Amino acid sequence: MEHNNSNIMRSSRQQQIALITGSSSGIGFETSLHLARNGIYTYATMRNPSKSKEILDNAGKDNLPLKIQRLDITDTESISEAVDKIISEKNRIDIVVNNAGYSLLGPLEQLQLDEIKEEFETNFFGTIKLIQNVLPIMRRQGYGRIINISSLAGRIGLPLSSAYVSSKFALEGLVESLRYEVQPYGIHVSLIEPGVIKTNFINNMKLGKNVITSNNNNDDSNNSPYVEIIQKRISAFKPRFEKGSSAGEVADVVLEAVTSDNPKARYLVGEDALKMMEKRKNTTDEEFAKLVMNSVLGRDSSS
Numbered sequence: 001m002e003h004n005n006s007n008i009m010r011s012s013r014q015q016q017i018a019l020i021t022g023s024s025s026g027i028g029f030e031t032s033l034h035l036a037r038n039g040i041y042t043y044a045t046m047r048n049p050s051k052s053k054e055i056l057d058n059a060g061k062d063n064l065p066l067k068i069q070r071l072d073i074t075d076t077e078s079i080s081e082a083v084d085k086i087i088s089e090k091n092r093i094d095i096v097v098n099n100a101g102y103s104l105l106g107p108l109e110q111l112q113l114d115e116i117k118e119e120f121e122t123n124f125f126g127t128i129k130l131i132q133n134v135l136p137i138m139r140r141q142g143y144g145r146i147i148n149i150s151s152l153a154g155r156i157g158l159p160l161s162s163a164y165v166s167s168k169f170a171l172e173g174l175v176e177s178l179r180y181e182v183q184p185y186g187i188h189v190s191l192i193e194p195g196v197i198k199t200n201f202i203n204n205m206k207l208g209k210n211v212i213t214s215n216n217n218n219d220d221s222n223n224s225p226y227v228e229i230i231q232k233r234i235s236a237f238k239p240r241f242e243k244g245s246s247a248g249e250v251a252d253v254v255l256e257a258v259t260s261d262n263p264k265a266r267y268l269v270g271e272d273a274l275k276m277m278e279k280r281k282n283t284t285d286e287e288f289a290k291l292v293m294n295s296v297l298g299r300d301s302s303s
């Protein structure tokens with residue numbers, strides 16, 4: 001097996017090299033610093049390096065092994081440039097954290113196909129491109145950890161989130177299949193499934209351009225039937241995110257996945273995610289649909 005023949009397998013004394021996408025904010029920001037604090041040489045990548053001041057200030061204070069690299073996950077060239085740069089500097093990549101992502105919001109009927117494709121370019125196809133770039137390197141090394149930030153929304157459907165949810169379901173299917181292909185070469189692929197996490201995620205959420213959020217006329221035939229649910233869902237976001245778990249909790253779990261000898265296929269993060277998946281096991285689809293609606297529309301989940 002290639003894995004056994006490799007003469008550059010990772011020695012336990014060698015410093016590990018990580019590449020993280022979307023490090024300018026939230027989960028990517030915290031995870032980059034956390035890995036670096038734990039001695040991993042971390043390339044904190046971002047599409048816009050002018051957003052790097054805060055992470056560099058944090059890393060500088062503790063003299064952490066962290067470097068900024070430009071990487072736009074929707075730009076194939078910037079992905080291969082980032083990977084080539086790391087290889088030219090460090091000659092290996094042990095860890096990749098696919099984190100960059102955002103949510104497109106709106107009823108499917110009012111979303112444009114191009115908007116849904118854009119969502120998939122970032123949350124799904126970009127991840128594929130990066131994985132395809134690093135797999136030959138990791139196979140040669142006989143070692144690699146590929147961590148993918150999915151979501152509770154990678155396990156359950158949510159109203160007005162069909163584009164986001166389907167991009168994360170696609171990611172789940174990709175990882176579940178890829179695991180079998182690469183495990184013989186010492187490469188472990190895992191999914192991280194956070195519930196609600198307090199980050200810039202809601203500010204960065206995109207509302208579909210054709211989504212109607214209010215009805216202004218008395219002519220019923222021109223009114224959107226989705227306005228009420230959109231308004232309820234949007235007004236429930238803020239209180240839900242204020243109660244969310246911290247990005248640091250996700251970073252802890254990423255570190256667990258990269259340091260474990262036998263990383264799990266999936267890691268749920270946050271009380272809300274754990275509770276929801278526990279309920280999913282013990283309810284019918286119909287019962288579960290009521291729980292989902294109560295939860296995302298901000299109603300009492302026990303009602």
Ligand SMILES: NC(=O)c1ccc[n+]([C@@H]2O[C@H](COP(=O)([O-])OP(=O)(O)OC[C@H]3O[C@@H](n4cnc5c(N)ncnc54)[C@H](OP(=O)(O)O)[C@@H]3O)[C@@H](O)[C@H]2O)c1
Nearest residue numbers: 022024025026027072073100101151196197199200201204
């Ligand atoms: N927050 C939650 O409740 C939650 C729950 C479950 C899963 N997640 C997942 O966690 C991941 C991180 O989200 P977050 O909560 O940390 O949100 P966030 O604070 O909005 O961070 C998103 C990051 O992705 C980056 N990004 C977006 N498009 C990109 C592109 N084309 N190329 C490179 N980077 C890009 C953003 O960069 P810019 O600063 O340039 O925009 C930002 O750094 C996402 O995959 C999200 O789906 C979040």
